[in-house]
Amino acid sequence: MSQDGIELETSLGFLLKEASSALRFAMEAELRPLGMTVTHYSCLELLAQRPGLSNSELARGAFVTRQSMNVLLQALERDGQVARPAAARVGKVLPTQLTPLGRKRREQASQAVRAVEVRMLAGVTPEDQAGAARILRSMIRSLVGDGADGNDGAEAGDSGLGQ
Template identity: 60%
Template sequence: MSQDSMEIDLDTSLSYLLKQAHSVLRSALDTALRPLGMTVPQYACLELLAQRPGLSNSELARGAFVSRQSMNVLLQSLERERLVSRSEQPSAGRTLPVELTPLGRERLQAASAAASAVETQMRQRLNTTEQRQLRDLLASCIKALSDS
C-alpha cells in the first residue's frame, strides 16, 4: 500500500473539521471570558457546579476536560478568588464538597452570558432544524466512539 492511498483529505475529514471547530470555538470562548478574568476550564467548572451540585473532583475534571490534578489546582485558584468554597469535612468518604459562593454565582452569570453569545454567533448561519440535526449527529458520533 503506498503512502498516497493513506492520505487524509483534510477538507473532508470529519475529525479534522471537528478539531478545527473546537480550536475556533475555544479561541472565541477565551476571548469572551478574558475580560471577566476567567479561563474556559474555570467557567466550565463553575457551570458544572451550578448545574450539578455535589460533583466530586474527578467528576468535575471529566466534565471540564482536564486532569484531576489540574482540577485540584483550578479549584484552589477558584477558592482563593472566593468563587467556590470547600467544606473541611468530607461529605462521604474522602470527597470534600465544593459549592459556589454568592460571588461565584455572580461571576458565573456574566461568564454564561459571554459563552452564550459565542454559541449564538457559532450557530447564526444554521436554522432551527439544522441546529437540532447538528446536535443529534454530534451526539451519535460521541456515542459511537464511547461504545467502542
C-alpha cells in the first residue's frame, strides 16, 4: 500500500507500462532469431505501410530519436533492406523505400509479431478487444491530442506496433 503515491496494483498507468514491457519482451524474443529488434521491425513495417517516409517520420513512428533511426537506416541500407536516394529532391528529406529483401524480412518479422499478438489476446473476446482499443485511443487523445503542445496526437497512436 502506498502512503502518498500511486497504488501500483490499481494504477492503469502502471499496468499499461507493465503490459507494454511484457509485449516488448515477447516481441524481442520472437524477433531475435531473425536478427531483428522491435525498432528494426517497426521501421520495416512502417515503410511497408507508408513507403517514402523520412528519417524523422520513421523515428516518430518507432518512438526513437532521429539519431537512433538514422543509425538504423544506415545499417539497413548497407544490408540491402532499404534504399534512399543519394540526394534529396527537395530540402534535406531522403524518402526511404523497402527493397525486395526488406519486404521479405518484414514479412518474416510480421508473422513472428502477429504470433505474439495472438498469444496476448488469446483470452480476450473480439468485443473486449474493440473496447480496449477504443479506451486506449481515448487515453492517447487525452494525453497528447489536445494540441496544447503543437502536436495533433497523430504519431502517438499511428504506428500500431506495440512499442
